[in-house]
Amino acid sequence: xxxxxxxxxxxxxxxxxxxxxxxxxxxxxxxxxxxxxxxxxxxxxxxxxxxxxxxxxxxxxxxxxxxxxxxxxxxxxxxxxxxxxxxxxxxxxxxxxxxxxxxxxxxxxxxxxxxxxxxxxxxxxxxxxxxxxxxxxxxxxxxxxxxxxxxxxxxxxxxxxxxxxxxxxxxxxxxxxxxxxxxxxxxxxxxxxxxxxxxxxxxxxxxxxxxxxxxxxxxxxxxxxxxxxxxxxxxxxxxxxxxxxxxxxxxxxxxxxxxxxxxxxxxxxxxxxxxxxxxxxxxxxxxxxxxxxxxxxxxxxxxxxxxxxxxxxxxxxxxxxxxxxxxxxxxxxxxxxxxxxxxxxxxxxxxxxxxxxxxxxxxxxxxxxxxxxxxxxxxxxxxxxxxxxxxxxxxxxxxxxxxxxxxxxxxxxxxxxxxxxxxxxxxxxxxxxxxxxxxxxxxxxxxxxxxxxxxxxxxxxxxxxxxxxxxxxxxxxxxxxxxxxxxxxxxxxxxxxxxxxxxxxxxxxxxxxxxxxxxxxxxxxxxxxxx
Amino acid sequence: xxxxxxxxxxxxxxxxxxxxxxxxxxxxxxxxxxxxxxxxxxxxxxxxxxxxxxxxxxxxxxxxxxxxxxxxxxxxxxxxxxxxxxxxxxxxxxxxxxxxxxxxxxxxxxxxxxxxxxxxxxxxxxxxxxxxxxxxxxxxxxxxxxxxxxxxxxxxxxxxxxxxxxxxxxxxxxxxxxxxxxxxxxxxxxxxxxxxxxxxxxxxxxxxxxxxxxxxxxxxxxxxxxxxxxxxxxxxxxxxxxxxxxxxxxxxxxxxxxxxxxxxxxxxxxxxxxxxxxxxxxxxxxxxxxxxxxxxxxxxxxxxxxxxxxxxxxxxxxxxxxxxxxxxxxxxxxxxxxxxxxxxxxxxxxxxxxxxxxxxxxxxxxxxxxxxxxxxxxxxxxxxxxxxxxxxxxxxxxxxxxxx
Numbered sequence: 009x010x011x012x013x014x015x016x017x018x019x020x021x022x023x024x025x026x027x028x029x030x031x032x033x034x035x036x037x038x039x040x041x042x043x044x045x046x047x048x049x050x051x052x053x054x055x056x057x058x059x060x061x062x063x064x065x066x067x068x069x070x071x072x073x074x075x076x077x078x079x080x081x082x083x084x085x086x087x088x089x090x091x092x093x094x095x096x097x098x099x100x101x102x103x104x105x106x107x108x109x110x111x112x113x114x115x116x117x118x119x120x121x122x123x124x125x126x127x128x129x130x131x132x133x134x135x136x137x138x139x140x141x142x143x144x145x146x147x148x149x150x151x152x153x154x155x156x157x158x159x160x161x162x163x164x165x166x167x168x169x170x171x172x173x174x175x176x177x178x179x180x181x182x183x184x185x186x187x188x189x190x191x192x193x194x195x196x197x198x199x200x201x202x203x204x205x206x207x208x209x210x211x212x213x214x215x216x217x218x219x220x221x222x223x224x225x226x227x228x229x230x231x232x233x234x235x236x237x238x239x240x241x242x243x244x245x246x247x248x249x250x251x252x253x254x255x256x257x258x259x260x261x262x263x264x265x266x267x268x269x270x271x272x273x274x275x276x277x278x279x280x281x282x283x284x285x286x287x288x289x290x291x292x293x294x295x296x297x298x299x300x301x302x303x304x305x306x307x308x309x310x311x312x313x314x315x316x317x318x319x320x321x322x323x324x325x326x327x328x329x330x331x332x333x334x335x336x337x338x339x340x341x342x343x344x345x346x347x348x349x350x351x352x353x354x355x356x357x358x359x360x361x362x363x364x365x366x367x368x369x370x371x372x373x374x375x376x377x378x379x380x381x382x383x384x385x386x387x388x389x390x391x392x393x394x395x396x397x398x399x400x401x402x403x404x405x406x407x408x409x410x411x412x413x414x415x416x417x418x419x420x421x422x423x424x425x426x427x428x429x430x431x432x433x434x435x436x437x438x439x440x441x442x443x444x445x446x447x448x449x450x451x452x453x454x455x456x457x458x459x460x461x462x463x464x465x466x467x468x469x470x471x472x473x474x475x476x477x478x479x480x481x482x483x484x485x486x487x488x489x490x491x492x493x494x495x496x497x498x499x500x501x502x503x504x505x506x507x508x509x510x511x512x513x514x515x516x517x518x519x520x521x522x523x524x525x526x527x528x529x530x531x532x533x534x535x536x537x538x539x
Numbered sequence: 540x541x542x543x544x545x546x547x548x549x550x551x552x553x554x555x556x557x558x559x560x561x562x563x564x565x566x567x568x569x570x571x572x573x574x575x576x577x578x579x580x581x582x583x584x585x586x587x588x589x590x591x592x593x594x595x596x597x598x599x600x601x602x603x604x605x606x607x608x609x610x611x612x613x614x615x616x617x618x619x620x621x622x623x624x625x626x627x628x629x630x631x632x633x634x635x636x637x638x639x640x641x642x643x644x645x646x647x648x649x650x651x652x653x654x655x656x657x658x659x660x661x662x663x664x665x666x667x668x669x670x671x672x673x674x675x676x677x678x679x680x681x682x683x684x685x686x687x688x689x690x691x692x693x694x695x696x697x698x699x700x701x702x703x704x705x706x707x708x709x710x711x712x713x714x715x716x717x718x719x720x721x722x723x724x725x726x727x728x729x730x731x732x733x734x735x736x737x738x739x740x741x742x743x744x745x746x747x748x749x750x751x752x753x754x755x756x757x758x759x760x761x762x763x764x765x766x767x768x769x770x771x772x773x774x775x776x777x778x779x780x781x782x783x784x785x786x787x788x789x790x791x792x793x794x795x796x797x798x799x800x801x802x803x804x805x806x807x808x809x810x811x812x813x814x815x816x817x818x819x820x821x822x823x824x825x826x827x828x829x830x831x832x833x834x835x836x837x838x839x840x841x842x843x844x845x846x847x848x849x850x851x852x853x854x855x856x857x858x859x860x861x862x863x864x865x866x867x868x869x870x871x872x873x874x875x876x877x878x879x880x881x882x883x884x885x886x887x888x889x890x891x892x893x894x895x896x897x898x899x900x901x902x903x904x905x906x907x908x909x910x911x912x913x914x915x916x917x918x919x920x921x922x923x924x925x926x927x928x929x930x931x932x933x934x935x936x937x938x939x940x941x942x943x
Contacts, residue, residue, distance in 0.1 A: 269670070497612070
């Protein structure tokens with residue numbers, strides 16, 4: 009099986025393979041241009057006769073569960089990032105698979121974290137063939153160095169649901185780590201010592217995988233309520249001593265920033281939204297994790313309070329600040345995609361207006377709509393933006409793959425997308441002539457807020473009109489780039505080989521861009537700056 | 540062979556800086572080891588810049604190592620020169636180009652509500668300081684720099700004055716006390732410093748010494764903008780001599796008080812309510828007013844306590860101060876808001892100014908509001924309030940069109 013084959017230039021002008029890990033792949037055609045045909049995929053039909061009538065599906069160990077689920081070479085094993093950097097499940101699953109002598113597995117996580125670095129040894133010894141998901145930190149570096157046997161495939165959260173639903177990715181065995189579960193396999197994330205709120209990223213896996221294993225450290229008698237994951241999809245349940253480290257499940261980016269520069273970005277972003285009339289009674293917004301976004305949410309709350317308005321819904325990543333808004337009556341609902349802290353978990357458990365959502369309701373592009381396109385204001389980060397507003401969120405300017413896409417691509421469909429980003433980070437310019445890796449077509453990005461000026465996408469003539477006469481420093485993106493170049497100097501281009509190591513999928517499953525193996529690796533130093 | 544010297548900062552948490560180790564050798568050319576976080580993007584240009592600086596300073600043989608955490612050229616040049624000058628007696632300076640944006644002078648009576656202190660040897664804090672729009676930015680060569688870093692900080696401050704955009708903020712430097720402070724002047728006077736802060740000021744002679752040195756340096760440089768002086772009173776002696784300090788020279792435009800040292804000097808400590816410094820603060824206000832210059836308050840050191848800061852500024856304004864220092868950009872907005880005219884003050888001033896214009900238009904010499912006569916100083920203060928409100932975006936400059 010060739011890693012990739014038959015490069016073509018896609019509609020975004022990027023060279024991409026049309027064969028990825030041996031399967032045909034459609035090059036990106038433009039936003040909304042690719043029209044899928046056919047029917048969704050489906051898991052095999054099974055019979056109750058083959059499952060215990062008393063509902064007890066507990067097996068003794070991960071190894072036993074993998075055997076029971078028919079683990080074979082070349083299979084696809086999925087897992088999820090609800091526990092973020094505190095995950096204690098994915099690595100033991102592959103330890104077990106290795107002990108069983110499995111080879112060439114594909115790992116299909118919804119995201120990876122630094123805690124997954126131990127899997128590198130399985131990528132090296134052939135247990136894992138390649139990863140389709142996100143390749144963060146050390147796994148990203150491993151990929152950038154061209155050391156992975158297969159081609160990395162990066163998808164958005166919505167794109168992951170789409171790929172599973174459409175049959176682009178066939179999950180053989182889904183591993184669902186659950187903070188609370190019963191022996192039948194009903195499971196939730198709101199109770200238990202590894203409580204993480206919701207289990208939305210595992211929904212597609214439960215629905216479409218051939219086999220589903222629920223792993224818990226908190227087995228409760230039937231019924232486990234709420235059953236965010238329904239046991240009717242589940243083949244077996246494994247009980248471990250501990251499935252997650254609570255303090256690492258809480259994301260490190262849930263504190264409001266103290267950086268004066270980031271606070272300025274937050275303040276200007278909120279002021280921009282206010283002056284442009286984007287905030288109104290009944291409006292909706294998404295402000296993700298990360299210090300700057302959190303601060304913007306707080307400014308939004310201030311504006312709503314001052315005006316006597318109320319948001320209809322806030323899209324989370326929920327955290328204590330959003331929960332405070334909900335409890336103060338500044339928003340009717342939180343539509344939560346992942347829960348970032350214990351206040352979020354508590355609120356989801358207790359408050360019916362704190363709703364758990366899945367990539368199906370929020371992000372799936374091959375559905376009959378999704379609510380990401382209904383959100384009024386979306387705040388996102390980026391590692392790079394180019395003069396045509398195209399953005400990159402996976403590689404840094406030196407070409408190293410470091411982050412996953414997450415829900416970022418899906419959120420671009422919001423009505424107004426704002427990127428508050430510094431003009432440069434320790435001399436590394438953020439606005440480039442051309443992004444190193446294309447993750448978002450520029451037509452979906454409306455406003456770039458930097459500490460030295462705000463650029464509005466020329467396509468948004470309405471915003472340009474509304475901001476006439478503002479005291480905010482509105483500039484063109486070209487002016488911003490020149491300002492950065494003047495301060496930092498004109499950067500050299502990172503040198504790549506022509507070998508592709510990963511591809512970036514668009515939300516519809518087409519291939520948007522390729523990530524290349526780096527040249528001059530000896531001169532690389534890791535950039536640990538995260539927005 | 541030669542002596543190994545170094546300058547700059549490295550290690551965990553250090554950003555936008557670099558650490559240079561330098562050892563002159565008897566021959567063999569330049570051996571440069573560059574270890575840069577931005578090597579992929581700027582490695583070649585950093586090497587070229589280093590070569591340019593070495594050529595300028597006539598360094599032909601040396602072993603050196605540059606550990607770079609994303610430093611901009613003004614920083615790399617400052618670190619390199621600071622290291623070299625420790626072992627190579629070379630008069631010549633390596634001056635990076637002066638940004639033309641930095642060539643402005645400032646008015647004697649401009650607003651000095653906020654002045655942001657920045658340690659003179661920490662470039663990462665300097666690069667974006669101006670975007671937070673303080674009235675003044677102080678590059679501090681005195682207490683915010685460790686004793687063994689004071690020499691290298693001079694090069695850093697000089698290069699910052701030339702190469703970092705101050706975005707219109709008044710360009711200030713706090714020099715050291717005594718003889719060291721006079722040498723500091725060589726590194727700032729030729730580079731368009733707008734205002735010099737003089738710490739621990741107790742006698743007018745300290746100001747005269749600084750002015751004499753400024754004039755000497757000025758002989759070798761043309762087109763210098765005016766250089767203002769803000770003495771800082773930080774002792775009982777300073778407080779007692781406040782008026783003679785405030786009136787010591789024509790270019791003294793403001794008198795500041797530093798309360799940490801002052802309270803230590805009188806044998807007490809700072810409290811939130813500030814009873815212990817009431818006398819000193821009032822002396823400084825009165826001395827400054829008597830000399831026709833601006834009285835400026837001390838810093839508020841709890842950067843997390845915005846409420847406390849706002850309260851502090853209100854008290855400061857009530858005592859008669861025209862501004863205060865800040866140690867974090869987040870304090871700037873709070874200080875400006877508290878020194879800005881309040882809504883009530885603006886409304887009242889609008890009425891008075893409108894009445895004044897009406898009286899003027901009608902050719903009446905006496906301004907009246909209803910049945911009440913308004914004295915000329917009240918009109919003047921109202922006009923000041925309006926000007927200030929417009930300047931601080933608290934009032935539209937065409938307010939009279941909508942004022943019925």
